[in-house]
Amino acid sequence: MGVGLPMDVVLGVVIKCLVFFFIVVTAVAYMVQFERKVIAHIQSRIGPSRVGPMGLLQPLADALKLISKETIFPRGADKVLYLLGPVFASAPAFLSYAVIPVGPNLSMFGQEITLYLADINVALLFIFAVASINIYGVFLAGWSSNNKYSLYGGLRSSAQMISYELGMGLSVMGVIMLAGSFSLVDIVNAQAKMPFLLLQPVGYLMFLIAGLAEINRIPFDLPEAEGELVAGFHTEYSGMRFGLFFLGEYANIITTSCIAVLLFWGGWNGPGVTQYPWLGPIWFTIKLVPHLFFMVWTRGTLPRFRYDQLMGFGWKVLLPIGLANILITGLIIALTQR
Amino acid sequence: MWIFFLLALLVVAGALAVVLLPNPIHSALMLVFTLMATAGIFLTLGAQFLAVIQVIVYAGAIMVLFVFVIMLLNLRAGEGGEESLHRKTGLGQILGIGLAALLMLQIGLLVLTGKPSLLKSIHPAAELEAQAGGHSQAIGLLLYGKYLLPFEVASVLLLVAIIGAVALSRRHLVIGPGRDESTEEVP
Numbered sequence: 001m002g003v004g005l006p007m008d009v010v011l012g013v014v015i016k017c018l019v020f021f022f023i024v025v026t027a028v029a030y031m032v033q034f035e036r037k038v039i040a041h042i043q044s045r046i047g048p049s050r051v052g053p054m055g056l057l058q059p060l061a062d063a064l065k066l067i068s069k070e071t072i073f074p075r076g077a078d079k080v081l082y083l084l085g086p087v088f089a090s091a092p093a094f095l096s097y098a099v100i101p102v103g104p105n106l107s108m109f110g111q112e113i114t115l116y117l118a119d120i121n122v123a124l125l126f127i128f129a130v131a132s133i134n135i136y137g138v139f140l141a142g143w144s145s146n147n148k149y150s151l152y153g154g155l156r157s158s159a160q161m162i163s164y165e166l167g168m169g170l171s172v173m174g175v176i177m178l179a180g181s182f183s184l185v186d187i188v189n190a191q192a193k194m195p196f197l198l199l200q201p202v203g204y205l206m207f208l209i210a211g212l213a214e215i216n217r218i219p220f221d222l223p224e225a226e227g228e229l230v231a232g233f234h235t236e237y238s239g240m241r242f243g244l245f246f247l248g249e250y251a252n253i254i255t256t257s258c259i260a261v262l263l264f265w266g267g268w269n270g271p272g273v274t275q276y277p278w279l280g281p282i283w284f285t286i287k288l289v290p291h292l293f294f295m296v297w298t299r300g301t302l303p304r305f306r307y308d309q310l311m312g313f314g315w316k317v318l319l320p321i322g323l324a325n326i327l328i329t330g331l332i333i334a335l336t337q338r
Numbered sequence: 339m340w341i342f343f344l345l346a347l348l349v350v351a352g353a354l355a356v357v358l359l360p361n362p363i364h365s366a367l368m369l370v371f372t373l374m375a376t377a378g379i380f381l382t383l384g385a386q387f388l389a390v391i392q393v394i395v396y397a398g399a400i401m402v403l404f405v406f407v408i409m410l411l412n413l414r415a416g417e418g419g420e421e422s423l424h425r426k427t428g429l430g431q432i433l434g435i436g437l438a439a440l441l442m443l444q445i446g447l448l449v450l451t452g453k454p455s456l457l458k459s460i461h462p463a464a465e466l467e468a469q470a471g472g473h474s475q476a477i478g479l480l481l482y483g484k485y486l487l488p489f490e491v492a493s494v495l496l497l498v499a500i501i502g503a504v505a506l507s508r509r510h511l512v513i514g515p516g517r518d519e520s521t522e523e524v525p
Contacts, residue, residue, distance in 0.1 A: 121472060125390040132398025143409050155409065162399055182474060
């Protein structure tokens with residue numbers, strides 16, 4: 001190889017990749033369980049409670065069921081695209097974790113360990129780039145299933161995702177201006193004194209709303225609406241292929257929450273982090289849980305938007321508010337830095 | 339160095355696949371693949387901002403719209419391929435071959451003389467980035483400093499294109515018989 005990387009660096013990266021991957025997969029599995037329990041309590045029932053204590057082994061049972069189901073292949077479906085759909089829907093969700101920092105640098109075993117896989121100087125844009133690839137999964141699945149409900153679901157969903165991607169991009173512009181960098185590590189470090197939530201409240205709200213729409217969650221889940229479109233773009237998928245869509249959706253929920261915490265709630269900053277750096281990941285998790293709860297809470301409580309209302313909101317309300325936010329933020333920054 | 343050749347191979351293979359595959363959706367997806375490989379080449383040149391913007395804008399938004407149109411029009415393989423490849427030579431062919439020859443000539447000259455560009459006004463990236471403190475910052479300073487006017491003109495162009503598209507796709511105003519001049523515009 002023309003790249004001379006020392007062996008311990010490569011080993012460190014590989015180990016971090018494996019650790020991140022396993023943590024994320026477990027988190028996704030238990031996110032499903034968390035959601036089912038919380039929605040159940042919202043609806044005055046208990047939720048899965050039979051498998052294991054408090055239903056904690058339910059994700060394992062679900063995974064086993066999905067793996068052992070018969071996988072079908074609809075007649076007339078485009079073979080390559082049908083198989084690629086779930087891949088594009090779930091791989092990008094995991095790819096974003098390559099740039100998410102969960103804590104400050106630790107010194108363990110005599111070495112300085114960074115709690116992120118990569119600190120690239122366009123990390124935030126990288127996450128948006130990866131989110132754009134998610135769109136392909138959705139409408140490839142919709143189109144290749146040779147099913148009109150899937151097609152409608154896929155088209156609606158991808159139109160929605162593109163529209164709200166703009167909103168998401170604009171909402172984080174204020175944060176980028178305040179931090180002066182696209183790198184997530186820099187952004188977290190810039191919030192050591194004060195989280196950007198206090199400086200960019202509008203941006204935070206916009207990001208939450210656009211994030212919900214981007215990952216196709218209620219109240220923006222018309223493309224997957226049961227009862228309207230059967231199951232939208234993943235109607236014709238069964239077994240582990242459907243499992244991959246599921247995995248991708250819940251991983252996206254966690255990713256969006258992680259980014260909201262990093263950009264607006266100060267990431268892993270918190271009292272005591274400078275003396276005890278291992279408190280960083282703990283603060284990060286403490287800040288993450290309310291966001292996950294918020295995502296589940298909105299699902300259990302709100303009705304879904306009609307499609308034209310959804311698109312109208314994205315283009316006619318969110319976009320102008322985002323632009324106004326950038327304008328005001330830029331003005332204030334320019335005036336206070338003279 | 340081998341990374342460049344690998345990415346270049348992927349770009350060329352993708353581009354060939356775009357032109358040669360019969361199914362239009364497969365062609366569009368191979369174009370996405372080509373764009374991703376191009377973003378990889380940008381990365382090898384140290385242009386990280388350009389690489390991610392290429393993926394976000396080109397591969398992630400523009401190509402999605404392309405594939406949308408193909409899906410909505412429900413184009414199938416072979417439809418629209420009635421004109422064979424051996425059409426009579428016309429202005430289009432001549433222009434196409436001429437432009438390709440020009441491109442080959444320019445690439446050949448660049449390779450032979452070893453210069454970074456045939457234009458006089460180029461910006462050496464390393465200097466600019468060291469000055470500005472990074473690649474994105476260098477692009478920002480150039481775009482909003484020296485090239486502000488072309489930037490604004492480009493955005494006006496885009497606005498004109500959007501207005502043109504809206505005007506072209508609007509349905510015609512309907513004036514019914516016996517009614518006054520009130521028209522109904524379908525959004």
